Amino acid sequence: MQSEAEPHALHAAIIMDGNGRWATSRGLPRIAGHRRGVEAIRRTAEACPDLGIGTLTLYAFSADNWQRPADEVGGLMRLLRSYLRNETQRLARTGTRLSVVGRRDRLPAGIPEAIVAAEAATVEGRRLHLRICVDYSARDAIIAAARRLEGGEATRESFGQMVAGEMHGSPVEVDLLIRTGGEKRLSDFLLWEAAYAELHFTDRMWPEFGEEDLAAAMTDFAARDRRFGGLKSSRVMVAA
Numbered sequence: 553m554q555s556e557a558e559p560h561a562l563h564a565a566i567i568m569d570g571n572g573r574w575a576t577s578r579g580l581p582r583i584a585g586h587r588r589g590v591e592a593i594r595r596t597a598e599a600c601p602d603l604g605i606g607t608l609t610l611y612a613f614s615a616d617n618w619q620r621p622a623d624e625v626g627g628l629m630r631l632l633r634s635y636l637r638n639e640t641q642r643l644a645r646t647g648t649r650l651s652v653v654g655r656r657d658r659l660p661a662g663i664p665e666a667i668v669a670a671e672a673a674t675v676e677g678r679r680l681h682l683r684i685c686v687d688y689s690a691r692d693a694i695i696a697a698a699r700r701l702e703g704g705e706a707t708r709e710s711f712g713q714m715v716a717g718e719m720h721g722s723p724v725e726v727d728l729l730i731r732t733g734g735e736k737r738l739s740d741f742l743l744w745e746a747a748y749a750e751l752h753f754t755d756r757m758w759p760e761f762g763e764e765d766l767a768a769a770m771t772d773f774a775a776r777d778r779r780f781g782g783l784k785s786s787r788v789m790v791a792a
């Protein structure tokens with residue numbers, strides 16, 4: 553049942569924004585928006601393989617999000633804990649390999665171990681590589697990699713590996729970067745890896761995002777003319 557990811561499968565990355573506003577506009581506590589956001593993660597991840605997306609990177613919690621009120625941060629960490637506990641089997645069953653990208657030393661007790669267990673249980677997944685960024689900062693990754701440079705020797709490739717490694721990630725290039733919730737900014741997400749990413753912004757709040765929105769973003773992406781600084785256009789092949 554599980555087919556391998558297509559060799560030319562794309563890397564989409566999403567800044568999942570708008571949970572709080574979605575909830576507040578309905579008279580609900582912000583955490584209700586985060587809870588609904590977890591369902592949007594499931595919907596979106598499961599839509600990826602058929603749309604030609606082989607890697608999906610999701611921004612779930614930034615290093616700057618620690619500044620939020622303690623009850624919101626605590627609620628988000630509880631959601632992460634339950635996601636790791638409850639979702640792993642389903643990820644394994646759907647051929648999804650999970651990686652959690654970001655710092656681990658500031659996460660509440662037990663979560664780093666749960667991450668290691670979930671990653672190990674899903675490591676064979678070949679349909680989709682789902683990377684969830686938690687306590688992630690692109691700038692901190694770049695600074696940490698720069699500090700470890702010896703003798704100033706670095707290529708784009710070797711330095712990119714160091715940047716990714718600082719956040720427990722592997723080197724990737726983002727093809728399509730989506731931000732939901734109406735804001736048009738990067739908020740310290742994948743600054744190195746998105747050097748030539750195509751950008752797609754949508755007003756849809758993350759709790760309402762789903763397969764149709766992802767398909768619309770892919771249609772937008774398919775119409776882009778990627779030139780990578782040259783003159784020859786490289787049109788994107790996208791699954792029908």
Ligand code: IPE
Nearest residue numbers: 568569570571572573574612
């Ligand atoms: C994104 O939604 C999720 C996190 C940053 C954890 P927000 O919580 O930022 O929602 P808004 O932007 O306040 O609506």
Ligand code: IPE
Nearest residue numbers: 567568569611612613614739
């Ligand atoms: C970015 O959203 C971080 C995540 C989606 C996890 P924020 O809501 O934290 O970003 P700003 O504050 O609007 O830039």
Ligand code: MG
Nearest residue numbers: 569570571733
């Ligand atoms: Mg926000």
